[in-house]
Amino acid sequence: MTQHVRDIMTGTPVSVGANTSVAEVARIMRDRDLGAVLVTDGDRLRGLVTDRDLVVRSVSTGGDPEETTVAGACSEDLVTVGPDDELDLAVRLMREHAVRRVPVVEGGHPVGIVSLGDAAMERDPESALGDISVARPNT
Template sequence: MAQTVRQVMTAPPVEVSPQASVVEVARRMRDEDIGAVVVAEDGRLRGLVTDRDLTVRVLAEGGDVTDRRVQEACSAEVVTVSPDDPVDRAVELMRSKAVRRLPVVDRDRVVGIVSLGDLAVERDPDSALGDISLADPNA
């Protein structure tokens, strides 16, 4: 069983700049089959945007989305972990902060992302969440 976040994180994470268009970000999420993208400038974390953020903060408002930027949709206050943190720390942070993804930061640089699904697969691949996380995506 993995002991550190480094052993379960996805690296490198998909990164976009705060000025990226929300349409571009949504397409990257679709094409790479991911639910979250790190928002960074010069390798430094500026936020995290999820598929839900795009839906709730941009699409639900209606109107033309072609000129909207990801900085309008991302969560700027992001809870992070270090790659050397114990997996239990990531679990506790997700539980206490009610988040499903944590950017992994090492010396002010984003080096990965760890998701609830990653932890479920690591801890109990036969659980419902572990099973879903291991399944092929819907077409």
């Protein structure tokens, strides 16, 4: 049976505006146990920012995280899928573009995120990646 992105994606993703501070995004990630947040301009997807992006593209440059906006830390050249696309397409795009998360967009609006961990859990829940994906975070 063909699986679709809709079947495994995380729906209603957390998003922030491009002018949100890096510090605020970090707090959101901490409080909601997230590794990625969508960056929007109104209701349109502008980018995706990960916890690693915050460190590598922002904190490491020495700027004040309370004053620096997430616009400079987010990935803007995004690969996206639709909720009715086949899961195989999402996995192929992750491989081709070396990304772990792909925003799910419908009608130009973000509706979810599908991650490598989601795919691993669906396809091979007994794999090491599947185990890691369901493990409680180290806090």
